Amino acid sequence: MIYTVTLNPSLDYNIKLSEFKEGRLNTIVSQYKTAGGKGINVSQVLRNLEKDSIALGYIGGFTGKYIEKNLKEKNIKCDFIEINQDSRINVKIKSEKSETEINDKKLKISESEKKELFLKIKSLKKDDILVLAGSVPTSLEEDIYAKLSEIVDEKVKIVVDTTGKYLVNSLKYNPFLIKPNYFELENIFGVKLKDEKDVIVYGKKLLEMGAKNVIVSMAGDGALLINEKDILKAMVPKGTVKNSVGAGDSLIGGFLSAMEEDKELIECFRIGVASGTATAFSDELCKKEEIEKIKKDIIIKKL
Structure with a gap:
Protein backbone atom coordinates (compact mmCIF):
# COMPACT_ATOMS: atom_id res chain seq x y z
CA MET A 1 0.00 0.00 0.00
CA ILE A 2 1.07 3.57 -0.66
CA TYR A 3 0.70 5.97 2.28
CA THR A 4 0.93 9.72 1.71
CA VAL A 5 1.65 12.08 4.60
CA THR A 6 0.52 15.70 4.39
CA LEU A 7 1.29 17.50 7.64
CA ASN A 8 -0.33 20.73 6.42
CA PRO A 9 -3.42 19.86 4.33
CA SER A 10 -5.45 22.71 2.89
CA LEU A 11 -8.74 23.52 1.28
CA ASP A 12 -7.56 24.99 -2.03
CA TYR A 13 -9.86 27.67 -3.47
CA ASN A 14 -8.94 27.93 -7.14
CA ILE A 15 -10.06 31.10 -8.90
CA LYS A 16 -9.79 31.86 -12.62
CA LEU A 17 -9.84 35.48 -13.82
CA SER A 18 -9.56 36.94 -17.29
CA GLU A 19 -7.09 39.43 -15.82
CA PHE A 20 -5.85 40.06 -12.28
CA LYS A 21 -6.15 43.76 -11.40
CA GLU A 22 -4.32 44.59 -8.19
CA GLY A 23 -6.19 47.04 -5.94
CA ARG A 24 -9.35 46.84 -8.06
CA LEU A 25 -12.54 44.78 -8.22
CA ASN A 26 -11.94 41.41 -9.90
CA THR A 27 -14.80 39.26 -11.22
CA ILE A 28 -14.37 35.47 -11.14
CA VAL A 29 -14.70 33.67 -14.48
CA SER A 30 -14.73 30.22 -12.85
CA GLN A 31 -13.81 28.60 -9.55
CA TYR A 32 -13.55 25.26 -7.82
CA LEU A 49 -4.55 6.45 -12.43
CA GLU A 50 -6.76 3.87 -10.68
CA LYS A 51 -4.27 3.13 -7.89
CA ASP A 52 -5.07 3.02 -4.17
CA SER A 53 -3.38 4.97 -1.41
CA ILE A 54 -4.15 6.06 2.13
CA ALA A 55 -3.87 9.76 2.95
CA LEU A 56 -2.44 10.55 6.40
CA GLY A 57 -1.89 13.84 8.20
CA TYR A 58 -3.76 16.38 10.30
CA ILE A 59 -7.15 17.99 9.67
CA GLY A 60 -9.47 20.12 11.77
CA GLY A 61 -12.59 22.28 11.80
CA PHE A 62 -15.08 22.80 8.98
CA THR A 63 -12.27 23.00 6.43
CA GLY A 64 -10.85 19.70 7.63
CA LYS A 65 -14.26 18.07 7.22
CA TYR A 66 -14.42 19.42 3.66
CA ILE A 67 -10.96 18.03 2.86
CA GLU A 68 -11.89 14.55 4.08
CA LYS A 69 -15.31 14.62 2.35
CA ASN A 70 -13.73 15.80 -0.91
CA LEU A 71 -11.21 12.95 -0.90
CA LYS A 72 -13.72 10.27 0.07
CA GLU A 73 -16.01 11.40 -2.77
CA LYS A 74 -13.07 10.61 -5.07
CA ASN A 75 -12.71 7.14 -3.49
CA ILE A 76 -9.45 8.05 -1.78
CA LYS A 77 -8.93 6.32 1.56
CA CYS A 78 -8.16 8.62 4.51
CA ASP A 79 -6.82 8.07 8.00
CA PHE A 80 -6.33 11.63 9.22
CA ILE A 81 -5.76 12.74 12.80
CA GLU A 82 -8.37 15.32 13.80
CA ILE A 83 -7.13 18.32 15.78
CA ASN A 84 -8.87 21.27 17.41
CA GLN A 85 -7.96 23.84 14.72
CA ASP A 86 -9.27 24.77 11.31
CA SER A 87 -7.30 23.36 8.40
CA ARG A 88 -5.83 25.98 6.10
CA ILE A 89 -7.54 27.72 3.19
CA ASN A 90 -5.13 28.46 0.36
CA VAL A 91 -6.22 30.70 -2.51
CA LYS A 92 -4.87 30.10 -6.02
CA ILE A 93 -5.58 32.93 -8.48
CA LYS A 94 -4.99 32.23 -12.17
CA SER A 95 -5.29 34.65 -15.06
CA GLU A 96 -4.08 34.53 -18.64
CA LYS A 97 -0.86 36.29 -17.64
CA SER A 98 -0.04 35.10 -14.12
CA GLU A 99 -0.56 32.73 -11.21
CA THR A 100 -0.79 34.07 -7.65
CA GLU A 101 -0.93 31.99 -4.48
CA ILE A 102 -2.06 33.13 -1.04
CA ASN A 103 -1.28 30.48 1.58
CA ASP A 104 -2.77 30.38 5.06
CA LYS A 105 -0.71 29.95 8.22
CA LYS A 106 0.46 26.49 9.30
CA LEU A 107 -1.10 24.28 11.97
CA LYS A 108 0.24 23.92 15.51
CA ILE A 109 0.73 20.25 16.34
CA SER A 110 0.94 19.09 19.96
CA GLU A 111 3.27 16.42 21.30
CA SER A 112 0.39 13.93 21.75
CA GLU A 113 -0.82 14.56 18.17
CA LYS A 114 2.71 14.00 16.91
CA LYS A 115 2.94 10.68 18.80
CA GLU A 116 -0.37 9.58 17.27
CA LEU A 117 1.05 10.03 13.78
CA PHE A 118 4.20 8.11 14.75
CA LEU A 119 2.04 5.15 15.84
CA LYS A 120 0.28 5.11 12.46
CA ILE A 121 3.57 5.23 10.57
CA LYS A 122 5.10 2.53 12.77
CA SER A 123 2.36 0.12 11.67
CA LEU A 124 3.49 0.16 8.02
CA LYS A 125 4.49 -3.23 6.62
CA LYS A 126 7.24 -4.58 4.39
CA ASP A 127 6.94 -3.38 0.76
CA ASP A 128 4.64 -0.47 1.65
CA ILE A 129 5.55 2.93 0.21
CA LEU A 130 5.63 6.04 2.40
CA VAL A 131 5.41 9.46 0.75
CA LEU A 132 6.48 12.37 2.97
CA ALA A 133 5.58 15.52 1.11
CA GLY A 134 5.16 19.22 1.63
CA SER A 135 5.75 21.90 4.22
CA VAL A 136 6.15 21.24 7.93
CA PRO A 137 4.32 23.10 10.73
CA THR A 138 6.75 25.26 12.71
CA SER A 139 5.61 23.47 15.87
CA LEU A 140 7.34 20.31 14.61
CA GLU A 141 11.10 19.78 14.58
CA GLU A 142 13.32 20.24 11.54
CA ASP A 143 14.08 16.51 11.38
CA ILE A 144 10.45 15.34 11.59
CA TYR A 145 10.66 13.58 8.21
CA ALA A 146 13.90 11.93 9.30
CA LYS A 147 12.24 10.68 12.49
CA LEU A 148 9.26 9.33 10.56
CA SER A 149 11.68 7.57 8.19
CA GLU A 150 13.63 6.07 11.09
CA ILE A 151 10.69 4.17 12.59
CA VAL A 152 9.57 2.24 9.49
CA ASP A 153 10.78 -1.17 8.39
CA GLU A 154 13.90 -0.85 6.21
CA LYS A 155 12.00 -2.59 3.41
CA VAL A 156 9.44 0.25 3.26
CA LYS A 157 10.26 2.51 0.31
CA ILE A 158 10.40 6.16 1.38
CA VAL A 159 9.72 9.06 -0.98
CA VAL A 160 10.52 12.57 0.26
CA ASP A 161 9.36 15.72 -1.53
CA THR A 162 10.07 18.76 0.58
CA THR A 163 12.59 21.57 0.75
CA GLY A 164 15.81 22.66 2.46
CA LYS A 165 16.75 21.28 5.84
CA TYR A 166 13.65 19.06 6.03
CA LEU A 167 14.85 17.20 2.95
CA VAL A 168 18.55 17.20 3.87
CA ASN A 169 17.84 15.82 7.36
CA SER A 170 15.95 12.85 5.88
CA LEU A 171 18.77 11.72 3.58
CA LYS A 172 20.61 9.67 6.22
CA TYR A 173 17.71 7.19 6.11
CA ASN A 174 18.33 6.52 2.41
CA PRO A 175 15.01 7.51 0.84
CA PHE A 176 14.20 5.56 -2.32
CA LEU A 177 13.27 8.75 -4.17
CA ILE A 178 13.57 12.50 -3.66
CA LYS A 179 12.38 15.18 -6.09
CA PRO A 180 13.88 18.64 -5.71
CA ASN A 181 13.25 21.09 -8.50
CA ILE A 188 20.04 23.27 -0.68
CA PHE A 189 23.66 23.89 -1.72
CA GLY A 190 23.64 27.71 -1.79
CA VAL A 191 24.78 27.81 -5.42
CA LYS A 192 23.64 29.20 -8.75
CA LEU A 193 23.32 26.38 -11.28
CA LYS A 194 24.64 27.40 -14.66
CA ASP A 195 23.64 24.44 -16.79
CA GLU A 196 22.61 20.79 -16.92
CA LYS A 197 26.11 19.65 -15.95
CA ASP A 198 25.80 21.56 -12.68
CA VAL A 199 22.42 19.93 -12.00
CA ILE A 200 24.05 16.51 -12.42
CA VAL A 201 26.98 17.42 -10.14
CA TYR A 202 24.70 18.51 -7.30
CA GLY A 203 22.20 15.73 -7.93
CA LYS A 204 25.05 13.27 -7.41
CA LYS A 205 25.91 15.00 -4.14
CA LEU A 206 22.40 14.12 -2.93
CA LEU A 207 23.17 10.48 -3.78
CA GLU A 208 26.35 10.72 -1.71
CA MET A 209 24.24 12.09 1.16
CA GLY A 210 21.97 9.03 1.08
CA ALA A 211 19.27 9.26 -1.60
CA LYS A 212 18.92 6.25 -3.92
CA ASN A 213 17.16 8.04 -6.79
CA VAL A 214 17.05 11.78 -7.42
CA ILE A 215 14.63 13.37 -9.86
CA VAL A 216 15.29 17.05 -10.58
CA SER A 217 12.36 18.71 -12.32
CA MET A 218 13.29 21.59 -14.61
CA ALA A 219 9.90 22.87 -15.85
CA GLY A 220 9.92 23.26 -19.65
CA ASP A 221 13.43 21.80 -19.85
CA GLY A 222 12.16 18.40 -18.68
CA ALA A 223 13.66 16.41 -15.83
CA LEU A 224 16.72 14.38 -14.86
CA LEU A 225 16.74 11.08 -13.00
CA ILE A 226 20.07 10.38 -11.31
CA ASN A 227 21.11 7.20 -9.51
CA GLU A 228 24.28 5.15 -9.10
CA LYS A 229 23.77 3.31 -12.40
CA ASP A 230 22.23 5.85 -14.75
CA ILE A 231 21.58 9.46 -15.58
CA LEU A 232 18.37 9.78 -17.59
CA LYS A 233 17.02 12.93 -19.18
CA ILE A 252 5.58 11.46 -8.12
CA GLY A 253 2.03 10.08 -8.41
CA GLY A 254 2.64 8.93 -11.97
CA PHE A 255 6.02 7.42 -11.08
CA LEU A 256 4.54 5.44 -8.16
CA SER A 257 1.55 4.26 -10.20
CA ALA A 258 3.98 2.71 -12.70
CA MET A 259 5.99 1.18 -9.85
CA GLU A 260 2.80 -0.50 -8.62
CA GLU A 261 2.62 -2.20 -12.03
CA ASP A 262 6.25 -3.38 -11.69
CA LYS A 263 7.37 -1.34 -14.70
CA GLU A 264 11.06 -0.70 -15.38
CA LEU A 265 12.57 2.42 -13.81
CA ILE A 266 12.85 4.20 -17.17
CA GLU A 267 9.14 3.64 -17.80
CA CYS A 268 8.25 4.82 -14.28
CA PHE A 269 10.22 7.98 -15.06
CA ARG A 270 8.43 8.43 -18.41
CA ILE A 271 4.97 8.08 -16.86
CA GLY A 272 5.95 10.36 -13.98
CA VAL A 273 7.16 13.11 -16.32
CA ALA A 274 4.08 12.66 -18.53
CA SER A 275 1.88 13.08 -15.43
CA GLY A 276 3.66 16.25 -14.33
CA THR A 277 3.46 17.66 -17.85
CA ALA A 278 -0.24 16.79 -18.16
CA THR A 279 -0.97 18.71 -14.95
CA ALA A 280 1.05 21.70 -16.16
CA PHE A 281 -1.01 21.76 -19.37
CA SER A 282 -4.35 21.38 -17.52
CA ASP A 283 -6.45 23.52 -15.21
CA GLU A 284 -6.55 20.73 -12.60
CA LEU A 285 -4.53 17.66 -11.66
CA CYS A 286 -3.82 15.31 -14.56
CA LYS A 287 -6.25 12.65 -15.74
CA LYS A 288 -5.35 9.21 -17.08
CA GLU A 289 -6.34 9.95 -20.67
CA GLU A 290 -4.24 13.14 -20.69
CA ILE A 291 -1.20 11.22 -19.41
CA GLU A 292 -1.62 8.51 -22.04
CA LYS A 293 -1.80 11.15 -24.75
CA ILE A 294 1.37 12.94 -23.63
CA LYS A 295 3.36 9.82 -22.69
CA LYS A 296 4.26 8.99 -26.28
CA ASP A 297 5.86 12.43 -26.70
CA ILE A 298 8.18 12.09 -23.69
CA ILE A 299 11.66 11.38 -25.05
CA ILE A 300 14.13 9.84 -22.62
CA LYS A 301 17.84 9.47 -23.30
CA LYS A 302 20.76 8.22 -21.24
CA LEU A 303 23.48 10.78 -20.59
Whole structure:
Protein backbone atom coordinates (compact mmCIF):
# COMPACT_ATOMS: atom_id res chain seq x y z
CA MET A 1 0.00 0.00 0.00
CA ILE A 2 1.07 3.57 -0.66
CA TYR A 3 0.70 5.97 2.28
CA THR A 4 0.93 9.72 1.71
CA VAL A 5 1.65 12.08 4.60
CA THR A 6 0.52 15.70 4.39
CA LEU A 7 1.29 17.50 7.64
CA ASN A 8 -0.33 20.73 6.42
CA PRO A 9 -3.42 19.86 4.33
CA SER A 10 -5.45 22.71 2.89
CA LEU A 11 -8.74 23.52 1.28
CA ASP A 12 -7.56 24.99 -2.03
CA TYR A 13 -9.86 27.67 -3.47
CA ASN A 14 -8.94 27.93 -7.14
CA ILE A 15 -10.06 31.10 -8.90
CA LYS A 16 -9.79 31.86 -12.62
CA LEU A 17 -9.84 35.48 -13.82
CA SER A 18 -9.56 36.94 -17.29
CA GLU A 19 -7.09 39.43 -15.82
CA PHE A 20 -5.85 40.06 -12.28
CA LYS A 21 -6.15 43.76 -11.40
CA GLU A 22 -4.32 44.59 -8.19
CA GLY A 23 -6.19 47.04 -5.94
CA ARG A 24 -9.35 46.84 -8.06
CA LEU A 25 -12.54 44.78 -8.22
CA ASN A 26 -11.94 41.41 -9.90
CA THR A 27 -14.80 39.26 -11.22
CA ILE A 28 -14.37 35.47 -11.14
CA VAL A 29 -14.70 33.67 -14.48
CA SER A 30 -14.73 30.22 -12.85
CA GLN A 31 -13.81 28.60 -9.55
CA TYR A 32 -13.55 25.26 -7.82
CA LYS A 33 -12.58 23.97 -4.37
CA THR A 34 -10.51 20.88 -3.69
CA ALA A 35 -8.42 19.19 -1.02
CA GLY A 36 -4.81 20.34 -1.30
CA GLY A 37 -1.31 19.69 -0.02
CA LYS A 38 1.55 17.83 -1.71
CA GLY A 39 0.90 14.37 -0.28
CA ILE A 40 -2.83 14.73 -0.91
CA ASN A 41 -2.09 15.71 -4.52
CA VAL A 42 -0.05 12.52 -4.91
CA SER A 43 -3.02 10.50 -3.61
CA GLN A 44 -5.36 12.27 -6.03
CA VAL A 45 -3.14 11.55 -9.03
CA LEU A 46 -2.79 7.91 -7.96
CA ARG A 47 -6.59 7.66 -7.82
CA ASN A 48 -6.86 9.25 -11.28
CA LEU A 49 -4.55 6.45 -12.43
CA GLU A 50 -6.76 3.87 -10.68
CA LYS A 51 -4.27 3.13 -7.89
CA ASP A 52 -5.07 3.02 -4.17
CA SER A 53 -3.38 4.97 -1.41
CA ILE A 54 -4.15 6.06 2.13
CA ALA A 55 -3.87 9.76 2.95
CA LEU A 56 -2.44 10.55 6.40
CA GLY A 57 -1.89 13.84 8.20
CA TYR A 58 -3.76 16.38 10.30
CA ILE A 59 -7.15 17.99 9.67
CA GLY A 60 -9.47 20.12 11.77
CA GLY A 61 -12.59 22.28 11.80
CA PHE A 62 -15.08 22.80 8.98
CA THR A 63 -12.27 23.00 6.43
CA GLY A 64 -10.85 19.70 7.63
CA LYS A 65 -14.26 18.07 7.22
CA TYR A 66 -14.42 19.42 3.66
CA ILE A 67 -10.96 18.03 2.86
CA GLU A 68 -11.89 14.55 4.08
CA LYS A 69 -15.31 14.62 2.35
CA ASN A 70 -13.73 15.80 -0.91
CA LEU A 71 -11.21 12.95 -0.90
CA LYS A 72 -13.72 10.27 0.07
CA GLU A 73 -16.01 11.40 -2.77
CA LYS A 74 -13.07 10.61 -5.07
CA ASN A 75 -12.71 7.14 -3.49
CA ILE A 76 -9.45 8.05 -1.78
CA LYS A 77 -8.93 6.32 1.56
CA CYS A 78 -8.16 8.62 4.51
CA ASP A 79 -6.82 8.07 8.00
CA PHE A 80 -6.33 11.63 9.22
CA ILE A 81 -5.76 12.74 12.80
CA GLU A 82 -8.37 15.32 13.80
CA ILE A 83 -7.13 18.32 15.78
CA ASN A 84 -8.87 21.27 17.41
CA GLN A 85 -7.96 23.84 14.72
CA ASP A 86 -9.27 24.77 11.31
CA SER A 87 -7.30 23.36 8.40
CA ARG A 88 -5.83 25.98 6.10
CA ILE A 89 -7.54 27.72 3.19
CA ASN A 90 -5.13 28.46 0.36
CA VAL A 91 -6.22 30.70 -2.51
CA LYS A 92 -4.87 30.10 -6.02
CA ILE A 93 -5.58 32.93 -8.48
CA LYS A 94 -4.99 32.23 -12.17
CA SER A 95 -5.29 34.65 -15.06
CA GLU A 96 -4.08 34.53 -18.64
CA LYS A 97 -0.86 36.29 -17.64
CA SER A 98 -0.04 35.10 -14.12
CA GLU A 99 -0.56 32.73 -11.21
CA THR A 100 -0.79 34.07 -7.65
CA GLU A 101 -0.93 31.99 -4.48
CA ILE A 102 -2.06 33.13 -1.04
CA ASN A 103 -1.28 30.48 1.58
CA ASP A 104 -2.77 30.38 5.06
CA LYS A 105 -0.71 29.95 8.22
CA LYS A 106 0.46 26.49 9.30
CA LEU A 107 -1.10 24.28 11.97
CA LYS A 108 0.24 23.92 15.51
CA ILE A 109 0.73 20.25 16.34
CA SER A 110 0.94 19.09 19.96
CA GLU A 111 3.27 16.42 21.30
CA SER A 112 0.39 13.93 21.75
CA GLU A 113 -0.82 14.56 18.17
CA LYS A 114 2.71 14.00 16.91
CA LYS A 115 2.94 10.68 18.80
CA GLU A 116 -0.37 9.58 17.27
CA LEU A 117 1.05 10.03 13.78
CA PHE A 118 4.20 8.11 14.75
CA LEU A 119 2.04 5.15 15.84
CA LYS A 120 0.28 5.11 12.46
CA ILE A 121 3.57 5.23 10.57
CA LYS A 122 5.10 2.53 12.77
CA SER A 123 2.36 0.12 11.67
CA LEU A 124 3.49 0.16 8.02
CA LYS A 125 4.49 -3.23 6.62
CA LYS A 126 7.24 -4.58 4.39
CA ASP A 127 6.94 -3.38 0.76
CA ASP A 128 4.64 -0.47 1.65
CA ILE A 129 5.55 2.93 0.21
CA LEU A 130 5.63 6.04 2.40
CA VAL A 131 5.41 9.46 0.75
CA LEU A 132 6.48 12.37 2.97
CA ALA A 133 5.58 15.52 1.11
CA GLY A 134 5.16 19.22 1.63
CA SER A 135 5.75 21.90 4.22
CA VAL A 136 6.15 21.24 7.93
CA PRO A 137 4.32 23.10 10.73
CA THR A 138 6.75 25.26 12.71
CA SER A 139 5.61 23.47 15.87
CA LEU A 140 7.34 20.31 14.61
CA GLU A 141 11.10 19.78 14.58
CA GLU A 142 13.32 20.24 11.54
CA ASP A 143 14.08 16.51 11.38
CA ILE A 144 10.45 15.34 11.59
CA TYR A 145 10.66 13.58 8.21
CA ALA A 146 13.90 11.93 9.30
CA LYS A 147 12.24 10.68 12.49
CA LEU A 148 9.26 9.33 10.56
CA SER A 149 11.68 7.57 8.19
CA GLU A 150 13.63 6.07 11.09
CA ILE A 151 10.69 4.17 12.59
CA VAL A 152 9.57 2.24 9.49
CA ASP A 153 10.78 -1.17 8.39
CA GLU A 154 13.90 -0.85 6.21
CA LYS A 155 12.00 -2.59 3.41
CA VAL A 156 9.44 0.25 3.26
CA LYS A 157 10.26 2.51 0.31
CA ILE A 158 10.40 6.16 1.38
CA VAL A 159 9.72 9.06 -0.98
CA VAL A 160 10.52 12.57 0.26
CA ASP A 161 9.36 15.72 -1.53
CA THR A 162 10.07 18.76 0.58
CA THR A 163 12.59 21.57 0.75
CA GLY A 164 15.81 22.66 2.46
CA LYS A 165 16.75 21.28 5.84
CA TYR A 166 13.65 19.06 6.03
CA LEU A 167 14.85 17.20 2.95
CA VAL A 168 18.55 17.20 3.87
CA ASN A 169 17.84 15.82 7.36
CA SER A 170 15.95 12.85 5.88
CA LEU A 171 18.77 11.72 3.58
CA LYS A 172 20.61 9.67 6.22
CA TYR A 173 17.71 7.19 6.11
CA ASN A 174 18.33 6.52 2.41
CA PRO A 175 15.01 7.51 0.84
CA PHE A 176 14.20 5.56 -2.32
CA LEU A 177 13.27 8.75 -4.17
CA ILE A 178 13.57 12.50 -3.66
CA LYS A 179 12.38 15.18 -6.09
CA PRO A 180 13.88 18.64 -5.71
CA ASN A 181 13.25 21.09 -8.50
CA TYR A 182 15.97 23.22 -10.09
CA PHE A 183 15.57 26.12 -7.63
CA GLU A 184 15.31 23.89 -4.57
CA LEU A 185 18.58 22.24 -5.59
CA GLU A 186 20.20 25.68 -5.72
CA ASN A 187 18.84 26.52 -2.27
CA ILE A 188 20.04 23.27 -0.68
CA PHE A 189 23.66 23.89 -1.72
CA GLY A 190 23.64 27.71 -1.79
CA VAL A 191 24.78 27.81 -5.42
CA LYS A 192 23.64 29.20 -8.75
CA LEU A 193 23.32 26.38 -11.28
CA LYS A 194 24.64 27.40 -14.66
CA ASP A 195 23.64 24.44 -16.79
CA GLU A 196 22.61 20.79 -16.92
CA LYS A 197 26.11 19.65 -15.95
CA ASP A 198 25.80 21.56 -12.68
CA VAL A 199 22.42 19.93 -12.00
CA ILE A 200 24.05 16.51 -12.42
CA VAL A 201 26.98 17.42 -10.14
CA TYR A 202 24.70 18.51 -7.30
CA GLY A 203 22.20 15.73 -7.93
CA LYS A 204 25.05 13.27 -7.41
CA LYS A 205 25.91 15.00 -4.14
CA LEU A 206 22.40 14.12 -2.93
CA LEU A 207 23.17 10.48 -3.78
CA GLU A 208 26.35 10.72 -1.71
CA MET A 209 24.24 12.09 1.16
CA GLY A 210 21.97 9.03 1.08
CA ALA A 211 19.27 9.26 -1.60
CA LYS A 212 18.92 6.25 -3.92
CA ASN A 213 17.16 8.04 -6.79
CA VAL A 214 17.05 11.78 -7.42
CA ILE A 215 14.63 13.37 -9.86
CA VAL A 216 15.29 17.05 -10.58
CA SER A 217 12.36 18.71 -12.32
CA MET A 218 13.29 21.59 -14.61
CA ALA A 219 9.90 22.87 -15.85
CA GLY A 220 9.92 23.26 -19.65
CA ASP A 221 13.43 21.80 -19.85
CA GLY A 222 12.16 18.40 -18.68
CA ALA A 223 13.66 16.41 -15.83
CA LEU A 224 16.72 14.38 -14.86
CA LEU A 225 16.74 11.08 -13.00
CA ILE A 226 20.07 10.38 -11.31
CA ASN A 227 21.11 7.20 -9.51
CA GLU A 228 24.28 5.15 -9.10
CA LYS A 229 23.77 3.31 -12.40
CA ASP A 230 22.23 5.85 -14.75
CA ILE A 231 21.58 9.46 -15.58
CA LEU A 232 18.37 9.78 -17.59
CA LYS A 233 17.02 12.93 -19.18
CA ALA A 234 13.34 13.30 -20.05
CA MET A 235 12.48 15.89 -22.67
CA VAL A 236 8.92 17.20 -22.70
CA PRO A 237 6.73 18.46 -25.54
CA LYS A 238 6.00 22.14 -25.91
CA GLY A 239 2.63 23.36 -24.70
CA THR A 240 0.78 26.10 -22.89
CA VAL A 241 1.40 26.00 -19.15
CA LYS A 242 -1.92 26.54 -17.39
CA ASN A 243 -1.13 25.18 -13.96
CA SER A 244 2.25 24.85 -12.26
CA VAL A 245 0.64 23.98 -8.90
CA GLY A 246 0.77 20.21 -8.36
CA ALA A 247 2.96 19.38 -11.37
CA GLY A 248 5.76 17.99 -9.18
CA ASP A 249 3.29 16.04 -7.05
CA SER A 250 1.80 14.61 -10.24
CA LEU A 251 5.26 13.46 -11.33
CA ILE A 252 5.58 11.46 -8.12
CA GLY A 253 2.03 10.08 -8.41
CA GLY A 254 2.64 8.93 -11.97
CA PHE A 255 6.02 7.42 -11.08
CA LEU A 256 4.54 5.44 -8.16
CA SER A 257 1.55 4.26 -10.20
CA ALA A 258 3.98 2.71 -12.70
CA MET A 259 5.99 1.18 -9.85
CA GLU A 260 2.80 -0.50 -8.62
CA GLU A 261 2.62 -2.20 -12.03
CA ASP A 262 6.25 -3.38 -11.69
CA LYS A 263 7.37 -1.34 -14.70
CA GLU A 264 11.06 -0.70 -15.38
CA LEU A 265 12.57 2.42 -13.81
CA ILE A 266 12.85 4.20 -17.17
CA GLU A 267 9.14 3.64 -17.80
CA CYS A 268 8.25 4.82 -14.28
CA PHE A 269 10.22 7.98 -15.06
CA ARG A 270 8.43 8.43 -18.41
CA ILE A 271 4.97 8.08 -16.86
CA GLY A 272 5.95 10.36 -13.98
CA VAL A 273 7.16 13.11 -16.32
CA ALA A 274 4.08 12.66 -18.53
CA SER A 275 1.88 13.08 -15.43
CA GLY A 276 3.66 16.25 -14.33
CA THR A 277 3.46 17.66 -17.85
CA ALA A 278 -0.24 16.79 -18.16
CA THR A 279 -0.97 18.71 -14.95
CA ALA A 280 1.05 21.70 -16.16
CA PHE A 281 -1.01 21.76 -19.37
CA SER A 282 -4.35 21.38 -17.52
CA ASP A 283 -6.45 23.52 -15.21
CA GLU A 284 -6.55 20.73 -12.60
CA LEU A 285 -4.53 17.66 -11.66
CA CYS A 286 -3.82 15.31 -14.56
CA LYS A 287 -6.25 12.65 -15.74
CA LYS A 288 -5.35 9.21 -17.08
CA GLU A 289 -6.34 9.95 -20.67
CA GLU A 290 -4.24 13.14 -20.69
CA ILE A 291 -1.20 11.22 -19.41
CA GLU A 292 -1.62 8.51 -22.04
CA LYS A 293 -1.80 11.15 -24.75
CA ILE A 294 1.37 12.94 -23.63
CA LYS A 295 3.36 9.82 -22.69
CA LYS A 296 4.26 8.99 -26.28
CA ASP A 297 5.86 12.43 -26.70
CA ILE A 298 8.18 12.09 -23.69
CA ILE A 299 11.66 11.38 -25.05
CA ILE A 300 14.13 9.84 -22.62
CA LYS A 301 17.84 9.47 -23.30
CA LYS A 302 20.76 8.22 -21.24
CA LEU A 303 23.48 10.78 -20.59
